[in-house]
Amino acid sequence: MKKNTLAVIAVVVAAGIGGAWYMNRGAHAEGEGKNGQAGGAPQGPTTVNVVAPRRQDVGVDVAANGTVTPQQTVDLRPQTTSTIRQVHIREGQFVKAGQLMFSLDDRSDRAAVAQAEAEVARGKATLADLERQYKRSQELVAQKFLAQSAVDSLQSQVEGARAALAASSAAVRASQVSASYTAIRAPLSGRVGAINVYGGSLVQPTTSLTTITQLDPIDVAFTLPESALGALLAAQKAGKVAVEASSGGEAKPVTGELIFVDNTVDPTSGTIRVKAQFSNADGQLWPGQYVNTRVTVRTIQDAVVIPQNAIIINAYGTFVYIAEKDGTARQVPIVRQHAFGLNAAVTGLNGNEQVITEGKQNLRPGGKIKIAAEAGSAAKPQGAPATKGGGA
Numbered sequence: 001m002k003k004n005t006l007a008v009i010a011v012v013v014a015a016g017i018g019g020a021w022y023m024n025r026g027a028h029a030e031g032e033g034k035n036g037q038a039g040g041a042p043q044g045p046t047t048v049n050v051v052a053p054r055r056q057d058v059g060v061d062v063a064a065n066g067t068v069t070p071q072q073t074v075d076l077r078p079q080t081t082s083t084i085r086q087v088h089i090r091e092g093q094f095v096k097a098g099q100l101m102f103s104l105d106d107r108s109d110r111a112a113v114a115q116a117e118a119e120v121a122r123g124k125a126t127l128a129d130l131e132r133q134y135k136r137s138q139e140l141v142a143q144k145f146l147a148q149s150a151v152d153s154l155q156s157q158v159e160g161a162r163a164a165l166a167a168s169s170a171a172v173r174a175s176q177v178s179a180s181y182t183a184i185r186a187p188l189s190g191r192v193g194a195i196n197v198y199g200g201s202l203v204q205p206t207t208s209l210t211t212i213t214q215l216d217p218i219d220v221a222f223t224l225p226e227s228a229l230g231a232l233l234a235a236q237k238a239g240k241v242a243v244e245a246s247s248g249g250e251a252k253p254v255t256g257e258l259i260f261v262d263n264t265v266d267p268t269s270g271t272i273r274v275k276a277q278f279s280n281a282d283g284q285l286w287p288g289q290y291v292n293t294r295v296t297v298r299t300i301q302d303a304v305v306i307p308q309n310a311i312i313i314n315a316y317g318t319f320v321y322i323a324e325k326d327g328t329a330r331q332v333p334i335v336r337q338h339a340f341g342l343n344a345a346v347t348g349l350n351g352n353e354q355v356i357t358e359g360k361q362n363l364r365p366g367g368k369i370k371i372a373a374e375a376g377s378a379a380k381p382q383g384a385p386a387t388k389g390g391g392a
Contacts, residue, residue, distance in 0.1 A: 045368035048359035050323050051307060052352075058303040058345040059296040060231070060338050066222030066245065068289040069275075072188055072214040077205055078104060079181040084201045091195050095186040095212065102197075102209055106182035113179050116172040123165035130158045190214040213287055218280040220245050220256065222293050223271040231297040232261065232274070243276035244294040245285065254278055254285065258295065300337055303345035310357040311336065311344065320346075321363050323354040323371065331365045 082104040089101045134154040140146035193211040197203060220243070224232065235241045241258035256278035265272045276293070278285055285291070310320050311334070318336060321329045334348035349355070354371075356363070363369070 045327065045370040046329075046359055046362045047372050048321075048323065048329070048356045048363070048369050049372045050354040051310070051357050053304045053306045053349055053355060055302050055351050056305055058300040058305065058338055058340065060298045060300065061294045061296050061340070062224055062228045062232075063292065063294050064222045064224055066220040066276075066291050066293040068245075068285045068287055068291060069219045069221050070190075070213045070215065070287045071217065071219055071277075072190070073287075074187050074190075074212045076101070076184060076187075076209040076212065077207060078102075078184065078203045078209065079205060080104070080178070081202075081204045082106075082182060084197050084199050084203060085182075086199055087195065087197070089192055089195070089210075091192060091210075093192045094190070095192055096189045097186055099186045100183060101186055101192075102184040104182040104184070104203070106179055109175070109179035109182055112175040113172065116168065116175045119168040120165065120172055123161065123168045127158065127161040127165050130154065130161050134158050184209065186212055188212060188214055215283060215285075215287070216280040217277050218285050218287070219259070219275050219277055220285070220291060220293060221273065221275045223266075223269070223273055224295065226265045226270050226272055228295075228297060229261075229265065229272055232258075232295065235297045236261065242296050243278075244296075245276070245278060245291045246294075247285070247289060247291050251284060254280075300345050303337065304347070304349045304351045305343050305345050306349070306355050307357055308339060308342055308344045310355045310360070311346075312360060320349075321356040321360050323356055323369055327368055327370070329356060329360075329363045329365065329367050329369050 084102060085105050086103040087101075088103065089095060089099075095101065134151070134157075137146055137151045137154050141148055141151050190212040193213065195210045197207065197209055203209065232241070236258060243256045243258050244253045245256065246253040256276045258274060259277045260275035262273040274295075276295075306320065312319055312321070317333055319331050319333045322332050324330050332348060332353070334346040337345040337347060339345075356369070358372070359369070
């Protein structure tokens, strides 16, 4: 009797729960049908933004950090011990090759030159006298008034006088060279550094007077990964390789030319040293300056360029969505050739498609779409400006 009573109670409870569920489900289904969001009603089109690809030549660049290095830097030092008589240049001045920079005390050198020139003059006079005597002795020998031995002796004296004159002439040139050391001239065109001496300073061959640095043209040295070596050598073989350098800030980038690729890859760092030359008439690049460089190793001709935010990458590959004329989205596989900034050069597109850039996260192949500009125009009241579609 007790078991029958429990069974009846269980059946009644189950019937009550089932009735409540049925009533709630029906009300929910009725509500969805009224709102048009479920109950078999189709989902509305996805609003998207589109952009048309463009065709352009795209340079494939390799970026690196570089240092500005002058082609020539000279540390000026005197070649003799003397006193500075006059400084002819200023610190920071640009000088030309051969320009007089420092004058040393040259009194003793000028006296040495004068003494050597006097020795030359005396040697010439002695030689001339001996040559006259030798000529006269030859006439006397012909007339049998002088022995041949006397003539031979005079001939030896003439030859000795000629040798002495040659030595005196060499001494003049040597003294003139020594005197030239008192006038220190610029060995190259460039900018003068700090000047370490003044008029009256005693200088020696170990004394540094100043430095001259060539600024135009100027080089930038940097390193590239060995993975870029093949493309770099191929580009150099094909012609001039453009290199762009920028010091940052408001400075405009300058363009130069690759002039040197080292013959060895550093096995420790896996990099190779390269150097580029830049015209620097305006002094935009400065020796020792840190710059950012960019080397164009190759150029993709007539590439199809799209914004990078249009590209989707998942486990199935890389692709974009294309807006079809029938208002659906089509998935197109692509290959990214080179990314630069916000854009990328790709293959797989003809260039005349409408590429979806925004709203693609809600799309499925064949799904219905509506372009944002069209949707905005429909939603705006008459006379209000239409919302412009996104793009890159």
